[in-house]
Amino acid sequence: MKQEINTTQPALSPSLEKVRDRFETWRRRKKPGSRIPKALWQAAVESCKGDSVLQVSRVLRLNYNDLKARVDAAEELGHSGPNCDLDFMELGFGVSILPSECTLELEASSGAKMKIGFKGALDALALCEAFWRQGS
Numbered sequence: 001m002k003q004e005i006n007t008t009q010p011a012l013s014p015s016l017e018k019v020r021d022r023f024e025t026w027r028r029r030k031k032p033g034s035r036i037p038k039a040l041w042q043a044a045v046e047s048c049k050g051d052s053v054l055q056v057s058r059v060l061r062l063n064y065n066d067l068k069a070r071v072d073a074a075e076e077l078g079h080s081g082p083n084c085d086l087d088f089m090e091l092g093f094g095v096s097i098l099p100s101e102c103t104l105e106l107e108a109s110s111g112a113k114m115k116i117g118f119k120g121a122l123d124a125l126a127l128c129e130a131f132w133r134q135g136s
Contacts, residue, residue, distance in 0.1 A: 013050050016059055019043045023060050036062075045070050106131050 047056045048071045057064040103117045114131055
């Protein structure tokens, strides 16, 4: 007696189909080397509420680990709404009484990276602006 193996894919949820269509439209129109827009990443993260990260990553042809990290970050921050920006975190640099240790990691859109460890006062905002300006 032969057993048949079911090789059909499970049906996609309507919302995941819409997100897949958005990704496909973007992929057809994008310039080589361009990054996935934040709105599409957010839609992919939202899709993981109803479908597994593995299924969403396969359907949308995304790196599983990248998507999983974004889903985890959204859950950790408690932000998963449409205005959530997972690529930016605002830091308030007030005056501290005691010198503190700090590590600053920066990445420019060109791919350049910089990591600085320091103790005490530093104008971090000016440093960030200078770093990001150097690539433009």
